[in-house]
Amino acid sequence: MDRSASLVLLFRARAAWILLALVAVGTIPTDLASAQSTAAVVQAIANPRTIPRTPDGRPDLQGIWQVGSRAAYDLEDHPARYGMPAGRSVVEGDVIPYQPWAAARKGENFAQRATADPLAQCYLPGVPRIMYMEFPFQIFQTRDHLAMTFEWQQVFRLIYTNGSRSPTPLEFWMGDSRGRWEGDTLTVDVTNHNDRTWFDMAGSFHSDALHVVERYTMLDADTIRYEAAIEDPKVFTRPWKMSMPLRRQKDMARVLEYQCRAEMEEANGDFKPDPRTWYQKASGGATPAATQKVRATAPANPAVSRRRMPDGKPDLSGFFQADAGGANWGFEPHAEPFTPGGRGVLVDPPNGGLPYQPWARAEKQDRNRPERGYDDPTAHCFAGGVPRSLYVPSPFHILQTPTYVVILLERMSWRIVPLDGRPHLPDTIRLWHGDSLGRWEGDTLVIETTNLNGKTWLNEVGDIVSHAETVIERFTPINADTVQYEATVNDPIVYTRPWTIAMPLKRQEGGLLEVACLEDNQDLQHLKDVRDGTKQ
DSSP states (O other): OOHHHHHHHHHHHHHHHHHHHHHHTTSSOOSHHHHHHHHHHHHHHHOGGGSOBOTTSSBOOOEEEEESSOTTTOSSOBOOBTTBOOBOOOBTTSSOOBOHHHHHHHHHHHHTHHHHSGGGGTOOOOTTGGGGSSSOEEEEEOSSEEEEEESBTTOEEEEEOSSOOOSOOOOBSSOEEEEEEETTEEEEEEEOBOSOOBSSTTOOBOOTTOEEEEEEEEEETTEEEEEEEEEOTTTBSSOEEEEEEEEEOTTOOSOOOBOHHHHHHHHHTSSOOOTTTSOOTTSOOOOOGGGSOOOOOOOOOTTSOOOBOTTSSBOOOEEEEEOOTTGGGOSSOBOOTTSOOBOOOEEESSSSOOOBOHHHHHHHHHTTSGGGGGGOGGGGTOOOOTTGGGTSSSOEEEEEOSSEEEEEETTTEEEEEEOSOOOOOOTTOOBSSOEEEEEEETTEEEEEEEOBOSOOBSSTTOOBOOTTOEEEEEEEEEETTEEEEEEEEEOTTTBSSOEEEEEEEEEOSSOOOOOOTTTTOOSHHHHHHHHHHHHO
C-alpha cells in the first residue's frame, strides 16, 4: 500500500472515531435522521477529494441548486392541505419551541395564511426562508464574496467573506449576511432582520431579534447540507435548528426569472399588456444582436492602470453607480421643471434625438401625460430591463468569475452573464432582463442581450422598446475606478435604425443596501388615483 492510500485510510478511521466519540458524550443526537446526516458530514470530511474546490482550496459551491424538502410549506411535520403537500419536519427535535403567546399567534397566522403570508404579496422572503423555497438558485463564489441569485422574484443574497462587518444598524427583509470558512464549512452570520417575514407558509414567524447562523457543508459534488441555527428570545423558549439537503440541478443550464408580482398584476388586470410592444408567441423573432451596427469604441490604453483577474482579464468586480447624466428622465439634454435635469447621454445619432418610427414618436408623447405615469413598470417596482437597470439612480455590485459576470442591482434584481460561448435561449422564452451572453474583445467586455419581453420603459419620460429589442453593451475600464459604458439598442418595430448611449460607471465606497421597493411602495396608489381620476 502506498503512502497516500495509507493516509486516506488513517483519516477515515480518525473521522469515524470522532463521530463515535461525539455520540458517546451526547454532542450528536442519536436519533436515526440526525445520526445519518451527521455521518454524511463526517464521510464528507473523510473524503475531501470528492468535492470540487476553488484554486485557493475552499469547497467550490458554485452551480445551480434547489432544496430537497418541503420545508417551504411547513418546517414541522404536516399533513396535506389545499396548496400545501404533506411533508416531514426539518427541525431538530421535530417541533419549534414557541413561547405560549407565540404558539397562539402562529395558529392565527396559519388560519389567515392565504392573505397574511408576506409571499402572498410577493414580498421578500427573508432568511432562511429563501433557501428552501421550491425554486432554483445559482451560487457564484469569489475570494471575498459569495452571491446567490434566486429565480423567485429575482431576489439575491450577497454574502461578504472578506471579514468586513455590517456598516449599518438598519433592518432589512433579507438581513445582513457575513460569512467565514470554518474548515470546509461556510458559516454565515445573518443579522439586521426586520419582523415582517415568515419562516414558512404555515405561519411560523419571528421578531426583529432574530439571529440566524447558517452552515453550508458539501457532502459530495452534488449535495450541500444546509443548516440554520435560529435564536430569537422574544419568540422562542430556546435556540433551535433546522437542516435539509440542497441538490445540484445538473440538467438546468441557467436560472430563469419568475417575477411573481408582475405575473400577479398581469393576471388581475392591474398591469395591462400593450400588443404593439409586448411579446406574444406569434410575434416575429428579434433581430439577432450580432447583426447590429455597433458604434466603435476607442481602444483602451494599455498603459492605464487597471485591476486584473488572475487570467489577465480586466477585473470589473466591485460596487458601482452610473454617472448617468439624467438618463432616467431622458437621453437628450433636458432641464424641464419637476424632474432632474441632465446633460444627455445619446451619442449616436449625435443630434436629432432618438430615430423613432412615426407611431412610436406619438406613443412616446402620449406617455408624458400625468395619467400615464402608472404605466411605467418601475412605478410597480418591476425589473428595469436592459439597459435601464444600470442607469436607474441606484447602485449595483458586479461580481466576476472566469466564466460569469453577475450584476446585482440594489433595487433587488440581478443579471447573469455567461462567458462560456453558449447559444441564446429559444426565442419563445422572454424575460424582463433578457438573455445576456458576454465575451471579451481585448479589454472590453461585450454583452449581447436578446429575448427581452417588451414590457419595460427606457426611462420615466416614456422612451419605448418592444419585444424586438436587442442590445449590445460595452464595458471598457478607463482606470481602476471608472468603466466606460455604452449600449447600442436595435429595435426595428420602434426605431428606424440602431442608436447608442454612453456614460461612465464610477466605483463607489461602501456596499449594497436593500431597496425593498415593492414592500414600501407609497407612490403607486397615488399614480393610480391620478389615472383613474382623469378617466372619471
